[in-house]
Each structure stands twice: as C-alpha cells, then as structure tokens.
Amino acid sequence: xxxxxxxxxxxxxxxxxxxxxxxxxxxxxxxxxxxxxxxxxxxxxxxxxxxxxxxxxxxxxxxxxxxxxxxxxxxxxxxxxxxxxxxxxxxxxxxxxxxxxxxxxxxxxxxxxx
Ligand code: 5GP
Ligand code: ZN
Numbered sequence: 001x002x003x004x005x006x007x008x009x010x011x012x013x014x015x016x017x018x019x020x021x022x023x024x025x026x027x028x029x030x031x032x033x034x035x036x037x038x039x040x041x042x043x044x045x046x047x048x049x050x051x052x053x054x055x056x057x058x059x060x061x062x063x064x065x066x067x068x069x070x071x072x073x074x075x076x077x078x079x080x081x082x083x084x085x086x087x088x089x090x091x092x093x094x095x096x097x098x099x100x101x102x103x104x105x106x107x108x109x110x111x112x113x114x
Contacts, residue, residue: 006042006098019074024060025067027103036106037075037082041067047099050088064101077105 008014009028016028019039030038041064047053053061065084072078082105087094 004046004096004098006040006096006100007046010042010044020067020071022067024063027067027071030102034102035083035104035109037077037104039071039075039103041071041101041103042098048097049094049099050086052099068101068103071103072105075105081105083109 005014009016010026018026018028020027020041023044025041025043027039027041030040043057043060043064045060047057068084069078072082082103085102085104086099087102
C-alpha cells in the first residue's frame with residue numbers, strides 16, 4: 001500500500017522511533033502519546049482492519065499480542081499493568097487503516113471503557 005503511513009513507517013520512508021522489529025511485526029512509539037508509554041504494534045503486511053482478517057492471519061494476530069507482552073516487560077510496565085486496544089472503523093475512532101495494536105501504560109488509567 002503506497003499511501004499507507006504505517007506501511008511507510010515499516011519500510012523506513014517515514015521516520016519513527018522503533019522499539020521492536022522482526023519478520024512479522026514492527027513496533028514504534030505513537031506520535032501523539034495518550035499515556036506515558038504508548039506503542040503501536042503493527043503487522044509488516046498491510047491489513048486494513050480487524051474486519052479484513054482471515055483465518056490465515058490467526059498466527060500473526062497472536063504474535064502481535066505476544067510481542068506486546070514482551071515490549072510491556074521491556075518497558076517496565078508489565079507488573080503495574082497496561083491496556084491493549086485495537087480500534088475498528090468509525091465508531092471506535094480508527095484513523096489509520098493499517099491494523100495496529102495500541103499498548104498503553106505507565107500511569108493508572110481511570111477512564112472507563114467506551
Ligand atoms: P487509531 O486512531 O487508528 O486507532 O490510531 C492511530 C494512531 O496512530 C494514533 O494514536 C496516532 O497518534 C498515531 N499516528 C498517526 N500518524 C502517525 C505517524 O506518522 N507516526 C506515529 N508514530 N504515529 C502516528
Ligand atoms: Zn499499510
């Protein structure tokens with residue numbers, strides 16, 4: 001996807017502060033952090049949203065979560081706790097249509113879900 005900002009971050013065409021990279025996923029710090037630690041974990045392969053997932057993506061999505069767990073430990077927020085979010089389409093406020101897992105932590109989150 002040539003017009004996708006996260007694809008451009010993955011290829012290095014747009015600069016980002018990367019915290020992890022392997023053959024399947026890339027993780028980088030959110031440009032406008034909503035918490036002291038706010039990292040986005042994205043598949044290297046372009047997928048618009050959760051709505052576009054297929055059974056073939058199940059291993060990849062599992063890997064997003066085990067990567068999030070590993071990064072939470074690396075960032076020192078695993079013990080205190082963190083929140084993982086995937087927004088899908090307008091009602092959830094998805095703004096970038098390359099599936100991404102938000103990892104938020106570093107402070108107590110008081111706001112309720114929704
Ligand atoms: P969404 O609202 O789609 O769930 O989340 C998109 C996230 O991407 C937002 O938190 C936003 O701050 C972040 N973001 C948008 N553009 C960029 C960018 O160019 N670089 C980085 N690092 N984050 C971005
Ligand atoms: Zn993309």
